[in-house]
Amino acid sequence: MTAATGDILSADLSSLSDAQLMKLERQIAKKHSGMFPWLMVIWAFxxxxxxxxxxxxxxxDIMPLWLGFIVATINMSMVYLPTHDAQHDIIARPGQKLRWLNEWVGHATSWMIILPFEVLRVTHLDHHRHxxxxxxxxxxxxHAAGPxxxxxRTVKERQPKGQRQNDYLASLERHDRQGLILLxxxxxxxxxxxxxxxxxxxFALEAFFLWWLPLQIAMPYLVFYLSWAPHHPGxxxxxxTETRSWKSAIGNIGSMGMQFHIVxxxxxxxxxxRTPAAYREMRPLLVARGCELGDN
Structure with missing residues (x-):
């Protein structure tokens, strides 16, 4: 934080205009962006x-199946966040030298949860727009009334007639990406x-305990913390106002960094x-905006 920014954030922000508040917000955001996200790349691979x-x-038979199941479930639960950063071109934007790495991170992780990277990108950016x-x-x-x-609802939506898959199909069709449906x-x-x-x-037991069941456990966990919790009540x-900060009972790591999803x-x-640090600097501005903020 610059000295000027620090002086203003320690002052009464109620007298500032929307334009002034936005300028300060962007200064803080710029400070925490632009660096290479080594953590996400190492995490992905x-x-x-x-x-x-x-x-x-x-x-x-070097590792018992029960231990392999635990490790595989953790792996499945950790798949999404690197591809999420890649969806937003955080590793490298189109035309930059490391663009290939951004796409590799996206593709190398998303296939584990049986979804093409481009499907996740199109639908997730639609989520941000709407x-x-x-x-x-x-x-x-x-969205649901409580945890x-x-x-x-997440379990129900994984059934063949769940509405979620129809919403994803509709998103792809709106963007004329029907080819991704076939993919x-x-x-x-x-x-x-x-x-x-x-x-x-x-190897039926290995298939069940190392991929199928870990996937079924991980997906509700991912949807709960990446979608329901940071947007509730939605x-x-x-x-x-479309999202919030909140205090997770299992901490920021357990909730995959989503406590600061508003940032x-x-x-x-x-x-x-970088979102926790950005949030802490930005918090007075978010209070001035009337955002829903948890005790973190």
Missing amino acids: GNLLCWLAVWPLVLL ANDPELDPDYTS WAALW TLAYKLGFFAILFTLAWTG TARGRY HHLHPYIPLD
């Missing part, structure tokens, strides 16, 4: 290699072909690991 290593360790809009927000189905209702189908068919082949060759729309929606080019 480290998590992938860890999960891939579990397979030969279990198949060769957050909490019941007609246009692809993630609107994550248990949210988890139950998603190919991902699903490939996934089931791998599971079938493993089962046919005598009824307001607008730059400063991400305001300035999505800030790397995930």
Whole structure:
């Protein structure tokens, strides 16, 4: 924080205009953006290699299946955040030298949860454009009255007739990306072909405990903390009201950095690991804006 910014933030902000508040907000956001997100790159490929290593360790009886299941579940739960930063071009924007790395991070992580990177990118950017809009927000189905209702709804939405998949399809169609629908189908068919082949060759338990079940456990966890918790109650729309900061019972790491999700929606080019620091500097401005802020 510059000295000038610090002086203003320690003063009474109620006398500042919207333009002045925005200028200060952007100064803080700029300070926390633009650096290379090493954490996300290491996270992406480290998590992938860890999960891939579990397979030969279990198949060769070096690691017990129960331990492999625990590790695989953690791996599946950690998949999304690196691809999320890649969706926002935080590693490298189009035309930059490391653009290939940005795309590699996106693709190398998303396939583990059986979704093409471009599908996640198109639908997630639609979520940012239309957050909490019941007609246009692809993630609107994550809204629920409370945490248990949210988890139950997430499980229901994973059924074949869930509304969430229809909302994702509608988002792709609005952007004339029907080809991604076929690619998603190919991902699903490939996934089931791998599971079938493993089962046919005598590795049904390994297929179940190292991929299928960890995925079923991880997805409700991901949707709960990445969508429901930071947007609850999900009824307001607008730059400063469509999301919030909040205090998680399992901490910022356990909730995957989503305690400060309001900063991400305001300035999505800030790397995930920088949002807590950006939030702490920006908090007086957010209070002046009337944002919903937790005790963090």
